Amino acid sequence: MPGDAPVRIQAALRSASGVSVVFLVLMLLAVAAYVNVGDSSVAQRSLVVVISLSSLLAVLVGVVRYRPSRRDLWYFVALAQVVGAVGAGVWYAKFAAQDAPPVSGGIQDVFFLAFYVILGAALITALRRSELGNQGVVDAAIFAAGGMLLALLILVEPSIGMSDLHVLGRTVQIASAFADVCLLAIALRLLMTAQAETPSLQLLVGATLAWIASDFVRIWLTLIGDYVPGSSAAAGWLAFFALCGAAALHPSMGALSETRDPTGAIVRWPFLAVLAMALLGSTAVTGYGLLVKKQANSAATVAITAVLSLLVATRLALLLRGEERLRHELDLRNERLLELDRMKDGFVASVSHELRTPLTSIRGFTTTMTERWDQLSDEDKLAFLQTIDSQAKRLNRLVDTVLLLSRLQAGRMSSVREPLDIARPARDAVAELGLDVRIEVSGETAAVVEADPDHIYQIFVNLLVNARRYGAPPIRIRIESDDRDVIARVSDEGEGVPVEFVPHLFDNFTQAPNAERTQGSGLGLAIVKGLVETAGGEVWYERLQPRGACFVVRLRRLTEPHGYRSPLRGAA
Incomplete structure (x- = not known):
């Protein structure tokens, strides 16, 4: 019913996850408005300010509201938003003054490169908190090295060859492309952790992928000469802010900060596929250079290939070390199980012995009384009955004692303090x-x-x-x-x-x-x-x-x- 819409909206606002959803919807509407305002640079700049400030405020509200046990991850996210917003502000200021996109290598790129470092620190913090040791970080480094080789082949070399930028500008372009590859590698590795089902982590990874997508679209459109500032290519950058704010407002944001037992990677086919692509990257680049360009690879390709080889060796060493540790833990658990089995046998034997003693006494006296009832004096019968009663009480005390101990050991002991x-x-x-x-x-x-x-x-x-x-x-x-x-x-x-x-x-x-x-x-x-x-x-x-x-x-x-x-x- 149309009249039920306000009620549904109010219910969503009252629920904890509903606040995150409503915020995300509002921010995505603002992103859509940015794309559709046309040539109004003033309106676009205003929307950029509104989206970035709203997202930063959402992160701070989420930290205050949910009080995560460790807040460093979200402080990194907030700082990345501030640095990214400042870089965008400088870029728009130069664009308004020059009526042309700023040249790479300016002050805005300092903020953008710092943004990559801070966001990478946030993602690595989340990865280390949910993975066993440094295996996740090494995996991400392997993915990144393989991705860098492909980026070098597809994006960087064509961009450098077609560009008349000075050395600093080219360096910034290469660093930005490689930074995107690193963020992509960490984000993909996060999706293979035990926390991959956490909505807040999914939103945070989605924010990273949105930023990377806009970066790659800008590079590609620049190569073919079709990039237009303020176009839909910037939607991913703005979506980054929206998704970060929604991630911080979701109740699961605290789960990314909880201290928990680390686990290994969830080995699924995407993990194996990405690892295979990373390992085959150097082969693809080498084959392209030798067969198509008829020349040996560049020094950058050789260096990245060498690093990739070292990372693979490190990962294998970590796998062997992890296998040894797991084998040791398995041996300890087996010894503990054998000890518990021995204790169980001893417990059963002890209980059987303790129960048998009074039962044997009771049975002996009752048998004697049954078979020799007429031959026993009243004094003997009374003595026998008193003995039977005494042994029955002893048996009852023993049963009560065993039950009391079992309740204590099971943690089911009730008390009135x-x-x-x-x-x-x-x-x-x-x-x-x-x-x-x-x-x-x-x-x-x-x-x-x-x-x-x-x-x-x-x-x-x-x-x-x-x-x-x-x-x-x-x-x-x-x-x-x-x-x-x-x-x-x-x-x-x-x-x-x-x-x-x-x-x-x-x-x-x-x-x-x-x-x-x-x-x-x-x-x-x-x-x-x-x-x-x-x-x-x-x-x-x-x-x-x-x-x-x-x-x-x-x-x-x-x-x-x-x-x-x-x-x-x-x-x-």
Whole structure:
């Protein structure tokens, strides 16, 4: 419906990508107006100013709006726009004063050559950010070298032969043509990266190709004597500004600045085709010189061919180095997979053993009761039932422990965090286990943390059970706090942990060599580590002198309300 058009426009403006599209459409309309204003040089110059300034403003707005993590790429783009616009302004000023196109080698060409360098820096920044090492840059250099040979044959030599310019003017023409080839090579290589599907990158590459297209059209029309300043040949230069502004206004512009894992090139047929053209370029130029012109190639052709050969050798070296690195990474991953497979087998064996022990006991007593029910006294039956109940509870605890550990390792552990003085769960754990443990609380500030009370309670229970099983009394809990951290130490005066076993203390299903006489699943300390890390803390082991073991838990202290005081200051 015609009446829906304003609504659609408003919806496009409200969407983030819609702003980029609307800006691009408006700028392309301005480019079309530039081409169709006829001989009105004043109107054309006005449109050039409007398009270039609007594009520069769009880049700055995009940087402010989307706040990319690294802005150097877009600063290069903005600077290239400024330099290119200044060069165009100088060119138009000279054209208005002389009523003829300025001669190559003037001050305007300084700005244009600087434009090529700055835009190339922007494109190389984008390429290095999305490629592995310097392989993308080397590929672009190979493309450029092959392209330079073809440009030398098709554009540069005819232009130089037909031109009566002085040496500086000819040098500028050659440098401009070669700069276009370099930009084209980098742009094509960018389209072969993993980020080639990013709209902002596509717009930026399109802007580069538009500028290059106008450059080549101008050179070709100049060769045949048909170039007219202000004609449609300039549309590509103006489209460059429009596309740069649209690229900066698109939400994906931040993706070009994000730090990500570098990847290699996406090897597609265009990559292989461009590489083949670059490598065959020197052969084509050499054959043309020998068969058509009946003369050896120029020094420039020889130099470019030599550089191309070096670049190809460098690329092959990088490929071999990359293959070696990938092979090394593959070996490491295979070793890790074998280690995980061994750990899985050990886990299954340990769980099977831990489950079999209570199940064997339960089955034995139930079988005895079933087969000898009439021969057993009531006292024996009660004792058997109590044993079955005890083993069932042990089995239930083991299953709960394994499930808890699996949730911790999978990162699916839910918690209810609240301000907590950790002396409270420490006291509750001591009372639950019925141990004779001295709790000492020291420090100028209360030992308040933000954590799940059940998790902190479980941490103390596991550490106290560990001290009771593997250590010796007296068992102590000492809680210290300062302005930053709360530290809890659970210690005993047993034999301690063997030095060679310390690195494996917090692994799953591990027990020290001196722990054969004890019963345990070997999961208690692994769960402690998982719960402490869930609370944002850390845990480690310290050996006491002359004997004893100490486990230290450090948590970030929570600043409590003014006047808060621990109920367990001193000793308990």
